Amino acid sequence: MLKTEFKNNILTAYIDGEIDHDSAAGIRTKIDAAVQTNKPKLLCLDFSKVSFMDSSGIGLVMGRYRQMKLVGGALRVINIPDRLYRLFAMSGLESLGVLR
């Protein structure tokens, strides 16, 4: 469901499967634990294997954005599948410059 990789101060979290209110809690706990352990400068959330998401996915990204900012780090969301982009476009995350 979630794999993480830490290299050159960058923590990449590969999210796999569906993100809804139910699954988001577990994903969030795992990402936050990995951030606490590795203390990365940059957190990358890789969405290439996300098959479905509702606005809980946006909440997950917004929460991680706030957290990384608190510790002086940055967040990027990478490999967003086309079909999920509409949700991201509605969220205002584009204007924060975190989407790639």
Next chain:
Amino acid sequence: MKTVNEMKLCIPSKSCNEAFARSVVSAFIMNLDPTVNELSDLKTAVSEAVTNCIVHGYRHQSGTIYINGKITAENKVIITIRDKGCGIPDIKKAMEPLFTTAPDEDRAGLGFAVMQSFCDKVRVRSKPDSGTTVTLEKIIGSENDR
């Protein structure tokens, strides 16, 4: 408006039922041969409405979520999602994008905005202390999606 098919589903307000509810709705409309986008839009909207019942409607309690589905002869899908929870005191405010009563739980405040964007029509009826009914309508096979 002739109804060609109907379904009813009652589920407890457990978050594991979010995936179950959207799977049932997607199976229900499969006969209409929806496009990938149409299917994904409706699943997303249903997921938002069911999540609202769990996170907001039945916030400090458990309850039942009632989902009714109808398909009309015009390929219109009407999904009604109802809870008997706390209700919404100010529907207009609740439907404002980015408004949320639970920001500390990583809620984006986009639930109703997503439903409105992904469906043709969304109706919300609510009464404090007696519950909320959300009706989603989407025509499957509209020209723009083909």
